[in-house]
Amino acid sequence: MAPEDQIILITGASGFLASHVVDYFLRAGYQVRGTVRSSATAEKVRQTFSGYAPQLTLAIVEDVARPGAFDTAVNGVHGVVHTAAPFQVFGVEDNERDLLKPAIDGTLNILKSVREFAPQVKRVVLTSSFAAMFDPTKDKWPGHVYSELDWNPTPYEAAAAEGAPAGLAYSTAKSLAERYAWDFVKSNKVNFDITTIMPPMIYGPNINATADLAKLNTSSMDIYRLMSPQSKSSDPVPENMFWSFVDVRDVAEAHLRAYQVVEAGGERFFICKGNFTYQQFVDALRAHLPDIKARVPIGNPGAGEVPSDVYTIDTSKSQRILGLKYRPLEETIVDAARSLLDLEAMSA
Incomplete structure (x- = not known):
């Protein structure tokens, strides 16, 4: 079917992410029905x-x-x-009510409705996270190579x-939420398969209609604090x-290809460019956006190597099956900064 x-x-x-996913599907020619809360x-x-x-309708x-x-x-x-799930680690009053139940119930609800x-x-295609792979008891986990084989072992009761x-x-x-999704498909008679996408920190330009300097998503704020007027x-x-x-x-493209590529069915995909340090971020900002150098930390230019005792990553599966080619760090950070400067100009 076309x-x-x-x-x-x-x-x-x-x-933040979903807007790019919508963009990729629209540009690929699909009819998109997006869900929003109001x-x-x-309208935005x-x-x-x-x-x-x-091509676009909203529910x-x-x-x-x-x-x-x-x-x-x-x-x-x-x-x-x-893609809809809570992303909040600040101001949480009740872990179960604010984080655990919405993530798990929201995922199961969409699967039940489809069935x-x-x-x-x-x-x-389900948006999972590197958080679903990461073992919080291992910290930097020297020598370990993270891949789709890894699972976060923390039990519900502890969280x-x-x-x-x-x-x-x-x-x-x-x-x-991801484990429950896989269990649901295995335990129920369904006509569909699932594919999960697991990104780490997601950076890049804002195109979402609700972007606002006063309430940026977590990763955009992570960049903006390195270049804000303050x-x-x-x-x-x-x-x-x-x-x-x-x-x-790249994460948005991964969602599109995970839907299109037959072989992606029933697979987990770790979608990641690599590791970074904030020194690399500020070096990129200062090199490519000279007009804001006065408000970007200098630190120790060129000394931003990732420590050797930090885990490494294996994303060969996403490259082999989905055909992904990851953008370099400089492009990601500079494009993110330019979109934040645009937001600054709009709010001035």
Whole structure:
């Protein structure tokens, strides 16, 4: 079936990553039905993709964790890309309520709706995360090579326990949501297969309609703090809390190819460019955006090598099956910064 004859449901369509996923599917010729939480957000998404108005429709799903939330939205679609999930590690009051249940229930809800109301769907692509692979007990894990064979081993009870860090609950939520998805497909008679996409920190340009300097997504804020008007060249370069990264456009392309490539069915894909340090980030910003050098930390230029005791990564599977070619760090960071400068100009 040609792309123009297929409707693809993309959940959470206003998000940082999801906007790029929508963009890739629209440019590939598909009809896209995006889900958003409100009519106001729907209008912003329409404005973002005004050039594709005939291909784009939007459905309001206020709460992805509500039973039956997607029953109507899946009607008549040919494929599903589920990106909608909580990404929050600050201000969490209840790990179970705010992170674990929404992630797990939202994933199971979309699969249940497809099984019951969209028998024509043959593939569901789920946005998982490197958090579903990462073992928090190993820290840098010297000598280890992360790949699709890895799973975060943290149990639900540990993440839901009172006082457990929200970051642990977030990573566990991603791991368990993916595990529950695989178990659902194995345990139920379904007409579709699933493919999961596991990116680490996702950087790159903002194209989402809801982008706002006052409430940037986590990874955009991670870049902006290195170049905001409040920062200066004498500021210290931050220490890494996370080591691996990927460009948002490469992750979006991975979702598209995971839907299109027959051999991708039933597979997990680690989507990652490699490891980084913030010294590499500031070096790229200072080299390619000289107008903002005064507000980008200098640090120790050229000394941004990733420490040898940090785990490494293997993304050969994504390159072999999906045919991905990853963008270099400089392109990712500079394009992210340029989009943030555009937001600055719009809000001035």
